[in-house]
Amino acid sequence: MTAQVADGQQTDSIFVSAWKGFRTGVRLLAYNRVGFIGFLVVVFMVLLSYAGPLIIELDTKTKIDRIYITPTLEHPLGTDHQGRDIWSQIVNGGKDVIYVAFLAALISTVIAVVFGTLSGFIGGWLDSAIMSVTDIILTIPQFPLLAVLAAFISLNSLTLLGILMGLLNWPTLLRALRAQALSLKQRDFIEAARALDLGVMHIVLREMVPNMMPYIVVSFALGMTFAVYQQAGLVFLGLVPITAGNWSVMIQLAWVRGAIFYKDSVWYIMAPIVAIAILQLAIISMTRSLELVFNPRLRASE
Amino acid sequence: MTPILELRNVTKYFGSGRERVTAVDSISLDIEPGEIVCLVGESGCGKSTTGRMVVGLLPPSEGQILYQGQDIASMERADYQQYRRAVQIIHQDPYASLNPTQTVRQMITTPLLRHQTQATGQNGAGSGRRGRRRDAGRRAAELLEIVDLTPVSDFLDKYPHQLSGGQRQRVSVARALTVEPKFIVADEAVSMVDVSIRVSLLNMLYRLKDEFDVTFLFITHDLALAKYFAWEGRITVMYLGRIVEEGPTPRLITDSRHPYTQALLGAVPEADPELAKKKVHIELRSAEIPSLLNLPAGCTFHPRCPYFVPGECDLGVPGLERIPDGGSVACPVRMEEPSQIV
Numbered sequence: 001m002t003a004q005v006a007d008g009q010q011t012d013s014i015f016v017s018a019w020k021g022f023r024t025g026v027r028l029l030a031y032n033r034v035g036f037i038g039f040l041v042v043v044f045m046v047l048l049s050y051a052g053p054l055i056i057e058l059d060t061k062t063k064i065d066r067i068y069i070t071p072t073l074e075h076p077l078g079t080d081h082q083g084r085d086i087w088s089q090i091v092n093g094g095k096d097v098i099y100v101a102f103l104a105a106l107i108s109t110v111i112a113v114v115f116g117t118l119s120g121f122i123g124g125w126l127d128s129a130i131m132s133v134t135d136i137i138l139t140i141p142q143f144p145l146l147a148v149l150a151a152f153i154s155l156n157s158l159t160l161l162g163i164l165m166g167l168l169n170w171p172t173l174l175r176a177l178r179a180q181a182l183s184l185k186q187r188d189f190i191e192a193a194r195a196l197d198l199g200v201m202h203i204v205l206r207e208m209v210p211n212m213m214p215y216i217v218v219s220f221a222l223g224m225t226f227a228v229y230q231q232a233g234l235v236f237l238g239l240v241p242i243t244a245g246n247w248s249v250m251i252q253l254a255w256v257r258g259a260i261f262y263k264d265s266v267w268y269i270m271a272p273i274v275a276i277a278i279l280q281l282a283i284i285s286m287t288r289s290l291e292l293v294f295n296p297r298l299r300a301s302e
Numbered sequence: 303m304t305p306i307l308e309l310r311n312v313t314k315y316f317g318s319g320r321e322r323v324t325a326v327d328s329i330s331l332d333i334e335p336g337e338i339v340c341l342v343g344e345s346g347c348g349k350s351t352t353g354r355m356v357v358g359l360l361p362p363s364e365g366q367i368l369y370q371g372q373d374i375a376s377m378e379r380a381d382y383q384q385y386r387r388a389v390q391i392i393h394q395d396p397y398a399s400l401n402p403t404q405t406v407r408q409m410i411t412t413p414l415l416r417h418q419t420q421a422t423g424q425n426g427a428g429s430g431r432r433g434r435r436r437d438a439g440r441r442a443a444e445l446l447e448i449v450d451l452t453p454v455s456d457f458l459d460k461y462p463h464q465l466s467g468g469q470r471q472r473v474s475v476a477r478a479l480t481v482e483p484k485f486i487v488a489d490e491a492v493s494m495v496d497v498s499i500r501v502s503l504l505n506m507l508y509r510l511k512d513e514f515d516v517t518f519l520f521i522t523h524d525l526a527l528a529k530y531f532a533w534e535g536r537i538t539v540m541y542l543g544r545i546v547e548e549g550p551t552p553r554l555i556t557d558s559r560h561p562y563t564q565a566l567l568g569a570v571p572e573a574d575p576e577l578a579k580k581k582v583h584i585e586l587r588s589a590e591i592p593s594l595l596n597l598p599a600g601c602t603f604h605p606r607c608p609y610f611v612p613g614e615c616d617l618g619v620p621g622l623e624r625i626p627d628g629g630s631v632a633c634p635v636r637m638e639e640p641s642q643i644v
Contacts, residue, residue: 187398188393188394188395188398188399189398189399189400189401191354191359191391191393192391192393192399192474192477192478193401194359195357195358195359195386195389195390195391195478196387196390196413196477196478196480196481197383197386197387197413197416197417197481198412198413198416199416202412202416206404206412207401210401210403210404211401211402211403213403297402297461297463
């Protein structure tokens with residue numbers, strides 16, 4: 001009888017449970033006001049960068065008579081040194097920045113989660129090996145390394161840049177996750193899972209990782225902000241020969257064209273800087289809410 | 303009959319050099335199938351370490367642990383896996399023993415799906431992934447019913463933080479039952495649960511003994527609980543890593559020989575004031591438990607023991623000697639003497 005009742009409940013379709021999960025997620029996101037605003041701004045920035053270009057075309061025509069115009073209705077953020085609309089460049093220039101940062105953060109987080117938890121949980125020689133590699137990468141100064149690498153490999157592909165950054169950014173996160181895995185390993189429910197012979201992969205992926213999720217998600221977001229600055233820095237120094245317009249390229253171009261020297265040209269250099277700053281601030285604020293969403297204690301449906 | 307579990311001179315050290323601590327010192331124990339054995343002792347006496355070694359979560363430093371006559375350290379892979387599943391542990395802390403990110407349903411169906419041991423899965427009711435899931439769900443509901451978490455539908459989709467301590471402990475038991483264990487180590491399983499819930503939890507555990515032929519190693523610091531749970535079984539008293547007395551529960555409770563056991567019995571509070579007045583209390587010479595880092599020579603109990611005989615107790619470690627009316631005692635001084643305390 002009771003078994004049948006349980007069966008009946010189980011027939012909750014995937015859509016219903018997904019909808020329930022989504023509703024709970026939004027409720028928890030909204031719990032922290034700062035975090036929720038951050039989340040909304042991030043959503044707005046992503047929409048602007050990915051859907052915006054469909055509506056607002058990139059202005060590529062040189063207009064000699066319109067150089068460095070201050071904001072007007074036609075040009076909400078003024079124009080650049082060739083008389084091109086800055087707003088259209090901002091709208092079209094976010095996509096690549098977000099893409100590279102996301103890719104880099106994703107790769108470094110996956111590496112850190114998989115190897116950090118295995119290192120902590122299994123221990124022994126595997127732990128020593130993983131930690132040695134981590135420490136070696138951690139001691140290499142990354143920016144000079146990327147600069148040197150840029151001299152040998154032509155970093156003209158965004159994907160390549162993202163992958164390269166991802167392959168270098170994982171050590172700090174790995175160390176932190178290993179420490180968490182070491183403390184989780186001692187917990188009774190992990191012991192119980194070992195006694196039940198559930199297997200290493202199950203224990204790592206189903207028992208440990210979900211308990212580290214708040215931390216992992218926050219680290220992912222912080223990894224994204226780091227990658228944004230990293231790529232902006234590389235582009236600014238001219239180490240990455242990317243010519244397609246994006247926020248980092250805009251800053252570099254504005255700098256090279258001397259946009260800081262004229263009162264009217266300040267819009268050109270400030271627009272991409274502010275765009276990046278808003279994105280970063282929004283991502284960091286969003287982490288406050290993400291912590292809540294992935295905290296199992298708050299996840300219960302009602 | 304071969305014992306289901308046998309400890310042979312099992313020793314466990316932690317640390318090394320000067321910091322080395324001997325948590326368990328050469329203990330031997332036979333447990334027959336269907337028996338209930340209680341391991342009693344103060345905190346830090348090595349009883350939990352023993353329990354964790356029995357389950358295979360800690361390897362012994364010395365000595366052997368035999369499951370059904372086979373040494374677990376040298377078992378074939380398949381045999382070891384069988385042993386692993388046959389011996390389960392119920393932890394003390396109900397707040398740490400369940401994964402906070404999983405629902406009760408997930409916790410119970412995962413081992414069922416992995417090991418496919420559920421009885422309902424064999425009658426052909428379910429085939430394929432979907433069918434197996436349904437079988438596991440049905441079996442999970444049955445298991446929850448066995449541990450008295452009814453109505454089952456109220457509990458299947460709860461997270462641990464939505465349950466009380468007693469309910470969590472029942473979920474722990476249900477989870478252990480998924481692999482149809484032959485042997486359960488209950489490590490202080492009821493000590494962190496509200497007193498009012500304890501008896502029903504104990505009765506539920508006791509029922510498993512008959513329904514599933516489970517053998518119990520019941521670890522507790524509370525002799526009163528041991529007396530209640532293992533009246534038909536045996537009690538083994540540990541002190542600082544060594545077994546000091548063991549024997550059938552009625553004998554050990556009414557006619558204990560080792561002064562430490564008597565001290566423990568004297569410490570059990572009685573609700574009835576008349577009984578409390580009649581109770582004998584032995585005066586210990588010291589209330590301090592010696593540090594494991596610096597154990598007294600000879601019998602480790604001698605600095606506290608009222609029957610201390612200088613020149614005898616502080617020299618040699620007393621071995622466990624059989625006594626005629628059941629069990630054995632590690633105290634040559636008290637062995638022959640009448641048990642009544644004057």
